[in-house]
Amino acid sequence: MPKIQIMPSILAADFGRLAEGCKRAEEAGADQIHVDVMDGVFVPNISFGPDVVRMSAANVKIPQNVHLMVQRPQDHLEKFVTAGSDTIQIHIEAKCDVPETLAAIRAMGRRPAITLNPETPVESIFECLENRWVDEVLVMSVHPGFGGQSYIAYVEEKCATIRRMADWVDLAIDGGIDDQTVARAAAVGCNLYVAGSYLFKQDDMAAAIADLRKQAEEAYCSSL
Numbered sequence: 001m002p003k004i005q006i007m008p009s010i011l012a013a014d015f016g017r018l019a020e021g022c023k024r025a026e027e028a029g030a031d032q033i034h035v036d037v038m039d040g041v042f043v044p045n046i047s048f049g050p051d052v053v054r055m056s057a058a059n060v061k062i063p064q065n066v067h068l069m070v071q072r073p074q075d076h077l078e079k080f081v082t083a084g085s086d087t088i089q090i091h092i093e094a095k096c097d098v099p100e101t102l103a104a105i106r107a108m109g110r111r112p113a114i115t116l117n118p119e120t121p122v123e124s125i126f127e128c129l130e131n132r133w134v135d136e137v138l139v140m141s142v143h144p145g146f147g148g149q150s151y152i153a154y155v156e157e158k159c160a161t162i163r164r165m166a167d168w169v170d171l172a173i174d175g176g177i178d179d180q181t182v183a184r185a186a187a188v189g190c191n192l193y194v195a196g197s198y199l200f201k202q203d204d205m206a207a208a209i210a211d212l213r214k215q216a217e218e219a220y221c222s223s224l
């Protein structure tokens with residue numbers, strides 16, 4: 001079974017105390033910090049740039065999982081690598097040469113990942129899996145751009161297809177993950193869980209992370 005990992009999204013942290021938010025997530029048992037980068041073009045919102053990745057990397061020891069919701073990821077890779085990104089997720093819908101951009105991420109010593117929006121057919125990423133251009137796939141279970149949206153269940157079919165095709169890949173899910181949805185995502189093969197608003201609103205984030213992890217492990221095991 002692939003390792004179950006919980007990745008709090010600092011999009012849901014207090015922007016006035018981001019460093020504290022990163023440390024709080026690490027101390028609560030998070031496996032990675034998820035940083036949502038939005039350019040206001042690919043998605044209708046603007047969030048963080050490489051300096052926020054640099055800040056997070058300076059404040060925690062766990063890896064930086066960086067989600068580029070940007071139109072032209074190829075123009076920004078070096079800055080995000082230098083800032084301390086460990087995994088870099090680009091969108092299949094971005095305006096770039098996808099194989100070339102994924103190869104560039106790998107050549108810079110980072111983990112390449114491909115992301116797809118809820119309405120994007122799963123077939124669009126088959127080539128990435130068949131050629132092992134990626135170490136990770138991120139399935140969006142909300143329309144990207146904002147935290148706090150409801151989980152879109154129809155993406156589960158895509159997750160199941162990806163897991164059937166690639167037992168080696170880290171399969172992440174992002175959007176609306178909480179104590180009601182994590183087991184559903186695990187049952188279709190997801191092993192990495194991005195959770196923003198649910199985790200940051202908790203008084204006891206450590207208990208919430210432990211609960212998500214336990215639910216995910218049980219549901220993943222039962223699906224085997």
Ligand SMILES: O=C(CO)[C@H](O)[C@H](O)COP(=O)(O)O
Binds near residue numbers: 009147174
């Ligand atoms: O990528 C994102 C938005 O584009 C966020 O990571 C995602 O929505 C997580 O937030 P929440 O857990 O609040 O749904």
